[in-house]
Amino acid sequence: MIEREQIVKGLVVVSFLILLLMYRGSENAKVVIVFAFYFLAALMYRIDTRYPVLAAIGSLVLAAILIAEHNETLANKVVIYAYYFLVVGVLLILVEYVREGKEEEFVPQRELKNKVLAIISGKGGMGKTTLTSSLAVALAKLKKMVIVMNLDLTMPNLDIAMGVKVRGLIEREQMVKGLVVVSFLILLLMYRGSENARVVIVFAFYFLAALIYRIDTRYPVLAAIGSLVLAAILLAQHNEALANKVAIYAYYFLVVGVLLILIEYVREGKEEEFVPQRELKNKVLAITSGKGGVGKTTLASNLAVALAKLEKKVIVMDLDLAMPNLDIAMGVEVKGMGEALKDGKDVVTVHNHGCDILATLPIKDGYKNSGMLERIKNIIDEVRQKYEVVVLDFPPGIEAFDVIDKNTYVLIVANPEKLSIADAYNVNKALEDRAKVLGVVINKSNGADVEAIEEMLSLPVLAVLPEENRVREALEAEIPLVARDEECEFIDEMAELVKFLVKYWEKDESRGDGEP
Ligand SMILES: Nc1ncnc2c1ncn2[C@@H]1O[C@H](COP(=O)(O)OP(=O)(O)O)[C@@H](O)[C@H]1O
Ligand SMILES: [Mg+2]
DSSP states (O other): OOOHHHHHHHHHHHHHHHHHHHOOSOHHHHHHHHHHHHHHHHHHTTOOTHHHHHHHHHHHHHHHHHHHTTOHHHHHHHHHHHHHHHHHHHHHHHHHHHHHHHSOOOOOOSOOOOOOOOOOOSSSSSSHHHHHHHHHHHHHHTTOOOOOOOOOOSSOOHHHHHTOSOOOOHHHHHHHHHHHHHHHHHHHHHOOSOHHHHHHHHHHHHHHHHHHTTOOTHHHHHHHHHHHHHHHHHHHTTOHHHHHHHHHHHHHHHHHHHHHHHHHHHHHHHSOOOOOOSOOOOEEEEEEOSSSSSSHHHHHHHHHHHHHHTTOOEEEEEOOOSSOOHHHHHTOOOOSHHHHHHHOOOOOOEEETTEEEEOOOOOTTGGGSTTHHHHHHHHHHHHHTTOSEEEEEOOSSSTTGGGOOTTEEEEEEEOSSHHHHHHHHHHHHHHTTTSEEEEEEEEEESSOOHHHHHHHHTSOEEEEEEOOHHHHHHHHTTOOGGGSOOOOHHHHHHHHHHHHHHHHHHHHHHHTOSOO
């Protein structure tokens, strides 16, 4: 879903294009408009100083294509823009360089002796590894003799941060994708056949790109609109011949886009609303992760509410004893758990948004208290008898993994970053043979490479939850987002995830290998 801010930004861009289109003044003034716009865009989108250089390179490539098409006049204009971009880019880089150089250099005065520096935090995911690796390198740059050690034995990833062991697949894949795009451009540039064949090449490429980048059905329509705007600009510049060509592309894009949208529409219409078929029996679902802050509590609370919306009898339990916050996520007061843990009293739950909640206050030393794991296990055993689904909001890491048994279903939450994926890998390895790990939920995603992640983890990605401000706002308001009657990608993805889980459990039970 596009945010309001993006619409405003889009309007600014479109207004600029219209301005440029209507403008009838000198070529120089036009260049000034373009650069005024460029700086505006740099401001709105926080554009990096390297981007003008990239824009210059892009313009040069475009100019080369135009020359190959014997459109020298337009090519010349584009080259002028390339030149200006290059000047701006180099200037910006120089300014940054001079500014950096001005700060006087710090020179250490004496040799230090055996300093030991520990980097710690309450939760994971706060950036300990990032800080540690950066700090070590910065110290080395001051000619200090430094060694950096990984003390996170269960979820180590300093190796990745320091680049001492290659595990990643992502870069290579992206390079291959880039090569495909460049090869296509060269092909188009060298091609001397008929115009129709060229259209075929462009669309073959389009579908290839759609495949490798998982392009959305809305994109061809956007491409058509873009092409039409370009055609209009060309017409305004009295370049009818090229405008006609561009308009043909617009037409083809439009046809493809509308067809795809129709297909999707028909397919969606076909999907009937999901209604659970049978009552589930005592499912226990653990929400885990290597680090904190990835979104376990967010997922656990929203999942519980989404299950309740399907009329499931569900309880969600805070197992993060040291830093609990399920009470905030569910908007309830804490009751009961402390007493139940201490003197084996009956568990007292609270109720909100259609589900029961067992929240807790922070318990000093958490799972390190002797017998704590056993007591927690007993509570889960007691509770699971009364519910269709028990959702467990775990602490980060492995400290509570002994609560998990062979009948526990597990979701691993990760963010689409290398370190977080490495953590997910380690969690899965720790649980592989002792629980039913269903898969991974990628949270705070702005476009994750799902296939690469699945390949790295050998686990299915069951949902990709976008990073959305409303998730944060909802948490601030102490309401799980799915409890709100809104439409957004996060809520849609949660609905799909819950549907998957319920279907999966129903199948499990009809096969008879569900709970004892
Ligand atoms: N999809 C999301 N979009 C934006 N913010 C998110 C999202 N998921 C979680 N957050 C924010 O990230 C922070 C950590 O989430 P939380 O669920 O408490 O993580 P964990 O339980 O794994 O420690 C919270 O402030 C939450 O608002
Ligand atoms: Mg949490």
